[in-house]
Amino acid sequence: MARIVVIGAGLGGLPSAYELRHVLPREHQVVLISNQPTFTFVPSLPWIALGLKTLDQIQLDLATIVPQQGIELILDSVTAIDPQRRQITLKDQILAYDYAVIATGPELALDALPGLGPEGGYTQSICNPHHAVLAGEAWQKFLADPGPIVVGAAPGASCFGPAYEFAFLIHHVLKQKGLRAQVPITFITSEPYAGHLGIGGMADSRWLMRKFMASREIELMENTAIARFEPDAVHLADGRTIPAKFVMVLPPFRGPRFLREAPGLTDAKGFMPVLPTYRHPDFESIYSVGVITQLKAVEETPIPTGAPKVGLMTEEMALSVAHNIALELGVISGAQLKPTLQAICFADFGNTGALFLADPLLPDAEGHRHRALTFHGPWVSWMKLGFEQYFLLKMRMGWTIPWFERWGFRAIGLPLVERVQPESSLDLSPPIV
Ligand SMILES: Cc1cc2nc3c(=O)[nH]c(=O)nc-3n(C[C@H](O)[C@H](O)[C@H](O)COP(=O)(O)OP(=O)(O)OC[C@H]3O[C@@H](n4cnc5c(N)ncnc54)[C@H](O)[C@@H]3O)c2cc1C
Numbered sequence: 199m200a201r202i203v204v205i206g207a208g209l210g211g212l213p214s215a216y217e218l219r220h221v222l223p224r225e226h227q228v229v230l231i232s233n234q235p236t237f238t239f240v241p242s243l244p245w246i247a248l249g250l251k252t253l254d255q256i257q258l259d260l261a262t263i264v265p266q267q268g269i270e271l272i273l274d275s276v277t278a279i280d281p282q283r284r285q286i287t288l289k290d291q292i293l294a295y296d297y298a299v300i301a302t303g304p305e306l307a308l309d310a311l312p313g314l315g316p317e318g319g320y321t322q323s324i325c326n327p328h329h330a331v332l333a334g335e336a337w338q339k340f341l342a343d344p345g346p347i348v349v350g351a352a353p354g355a356s357c358f359g360p361a362y363e364f365a366f367l368i369h370h371v372l373k374q375k376g377l378r379a380q381v382p383i384t385f386i387t388s389e390p391y392a393g394h395l396g397i398g399g400m401a402d403s404r405w406l407m408r409k410f411m412a413s414r415e416i417e418l419m420e421n422t423a424i425a426r427f428e429p430d431a432v433h434l435a436d437g438r439t440i441p442a443k444f445v446m447v448l449p450p451f452r453g454p455r456f457l458r459e460a461p462g463l464t465d466a467k468g469f470m471p472v473l474p475t476y477r478h479p480d481f482e483s484i485y486s487v488g489v490i491t492q493l494k495a496v497e498e499t500p501i502p503t504g505a506p507k508v509g510l511m512t513e514e515m516a517l518s519v520a521h522n523i524a525l526e527l528g529v530i531s532g533a534q535l536k537p538t539l540q541a542i543c544f545a546d547f548g549n550t551g552a553l554f555l556a557d558p559l560l561p562d563a564e565g566h567r568h569r570a571l572t573f574h575g576p577w578v579s580w581m582k583l584g585f586e587q588y589f590l591l592k593m594r595m596g597w598t599i600p601w602f603e604r605w606g607f608r609a610i611g612l613p614l615v616e617r618v619q620p621e622s623s624l625d626l627s628p629p630i631v
Pocket residue numbers: 205206207208209210211231232233234240241242243244274275276277301302303304324325326357359360454456487488489490507508509510512542543544545
């Protein structure tokens with residue numbers, strides 16, 4: 199009997215646990231550890247911050263949905279991992295494992311800039327449920343006494359989509375409330391140009407983002423480094439100061455401390471190196487899924503940026519990892535799988551939205567992808583809402599990507615996973631992060 203421990207019950211961890219349970223016979227134990235009692239559908243957090251939804255509408259109680267799938271749930275925080283001994287330290291116990299799947303998501307590097315973050319700083323974040331609630335409280339205070347707004351991404355950030363979504367949603371909400379004329383909005387990004395998104399841009403993303411900014415009279419500051427924040431101002435590295443009463447700036451991400459402290463486990467920023475199979479190159483018992491995985495950047499940008507890891511890619515990783523562990527345990531036969539890193543993202547801008555399809559997410563050395571498409575229109579906002587409900591239904595039912603969803607993706611040329619070529623499973627080339 200093997201014990202497979204999944205750390206983190208987010209968009210990567212919960213589907214990983216479900217898929218492992220699906221492919222492994224019951225003699226193998228699947229354990230899910232979460233430091234939160236709930237699963238949160240993170241892509242809906244911008245709506246929480248603007249009071250358009252409440253947290254309970256996008257969260258599921260893990261104790262209700264997980265044990266009934268034959269998965270042991272431990273609600274505790276992992277404080278250390280010893281990959282040599284295959285041991286995980288929790289607050290109250292030490293747990294041995296045969297395989298560990300790391301799906302912790304990121305830690306927010308709020309110490310990257312003075313004044314960054316809602317606790318001990320002057321900026322809001324929408325990166326986790328707690329921060330989204332704090333942002334919601336700050337937003338309600340702001341509405342009572344409005345002033346200038348800054349939205350953007352700090353140097354070193356890698357997740358840019360939610361900043362655009364948040365800025366356009368703010369515009370929409372303020373317009374609905376008749377407050378837009380009183381509120382100058384500035385968008386400050388470390389990307390070399392708007393729509394770069396940490397992936398060298400895609401299709402007409404540059405033109406589209408600029409068009410949306412201009413038509414909404416949002417001042418755009420591209421390739422701009424923020425240096426620090428004060429209660430009523432954002433200070434830029436070039437010495438300029440932008441007055442601001444409400445600030446939402448996405449911070450850089452890094453790996454959680456317990457991973458960074460384990461010798462040889464992560465890169466300097468705490469991200470997990472992975473082989474194409476998503477196994478750690480040096481520790482055979484460790485696989486990783488989601489934002490915590492290391493992803494080669496497309497290019498060095500004048501101001502540092504990273505590449506995002508979006509939800510669909512995270513699910514692809516979960517499918518591959520569960521399959522590859524089942525192969526190693528001799529439960530199934532065949533080839534190892536790897537995620538195709540094909541990505542689809544929906545962004546809601548209030549009265550319209552944008553859909554991005556990147557196949558794959560990162561272009562090749564010449565800047566080419568098989569496909570890169572953007573669509574926009576009000577129907578994208580409805581699709582995002584529908585997708586949220588569908589994803590929550592899947593998590594309630596214990597599904598990862600059911601057969602009809604896989605067929606749907608295949609029908610539009612997105613197989614999600616593919617066989618690992620034998621020689622590439624040993625690709626140990628050092629990545630740039
Ligand atoms: C605001 C925002 C909007 C986004 N919008 C989109 C979108 O529209 N479409 C899209 O495709 N992607 C979107 N993304 C990206 C998407 O949310 C991520 O790809 C996805 O959440 C990654 O899943 P994950 O499992 O790596 O991390 P998470 O979903 O963050 O889950 C990690 C879990 O691990 C837990 N954890 C952390 N440390 C420990 C520990 N020590 N012990 C136990 N548990 C621990 C955390 O509490 C958390 O519950 C968005 C991201 C953000 C921040």
